[in-house]
Amino acid sequence: MGLCPDCGRPASECGSEQYMVQTRVCGPSAAVDQWRKDNKNPPPGVVLSTVKVKAAVDSPAVQTAPEWWLRKHGYIE
Numbered sequence: 299m300g301l302c303p304d305c306g307r308p309a310s311e312c313g314s315e316q317y318m319v320q321t322r323v324c325g326p327s328a329a330v331d332q333w334r335k336d337n338k339n340p341p342p343g344v345v346l347s348t349v350k351v352k353a354a355v356d357s358p359a360v361q362t363a364p365e366w367w368l369r370k371h372g373y374i375e
């Protein structure tokens with residue numbers, strides 16, 4: 299009983315069962331993919347790394363914003 303050349307599972311298994319596709323999104327990979335899409339010709343030597351984007355609510359701009367601004371932009375009710 300050989301292995302399926304397409305999926306690598308035993309041929310008996312992949313020919314007799316039903317399968318569905320599962321997807322998930324990797325945030326850092328998505329960011330790199332988007333960057334590559336937006337930067338078609340990056341200069342030589344550019345190395346990509348990913349960092350977590352800080353939530354806007356944690357930023358100094360929001361932390362020091364006046365109350366009317368926070369209300370206007372939905373940070374407080």
Ligand SMILES: [Zn+2]
Binds near residue numbers: 303304305307312313
């Ligand atoms: Zn297969």
